[in-house]
Amino acid sequence: MARIYVASSWRNQYYPEVVSALRSAGHEVYDFRNPPHGGSGFRWTDIDPDAPDWTFEEYSEGLHHPSAERQFQADLDALGWADTCVLVLPCGRSAHTEAGWMAGSGKKVIVYIPEMVEPELMYKLFHAVVGNLDDLIHNL
DSSP states (O other), rough: EEEEEEEOTHHHHHHHHHHHHHHTTTTTEOTTTTTTTTOOOOOOHOOOTTTTOOOOOHHHTTTTSHHHHHHHHHHHHHHHHHHHHESSSSHHHHHHHHHHHHHHTTTTEEEEEESSOOOOGGGGGGEEEEESSSHHHOOO
């Protein structure tokens, strides 16, 4: 069975279903919404409710906040632990950075697109692009 890092977005409605399906199929799954150090994952607004309106200087300082450091280390440790990444769309910059890190480390990356979005040529860098959970499980 695979050790899977699921890369996605807090706003992704499919994320919980993917985590559940992968675990039901017998895989070990890192869930950034429920990190091993406890809590409910990291959000910039946990540091400051005004984080979406930060200046660059405030953002730069925020990267060094203890909560940001703790979650970054948990995610980085999980990236190292995992042998596979499932990139669940729609998602943003962090998830794509994580998938790129995994691919650059020689690890398998599968892109799961539950609802069709604009095609992306560079997904050819990854192992597979799938549109349903059955195909996702099959490609693991």
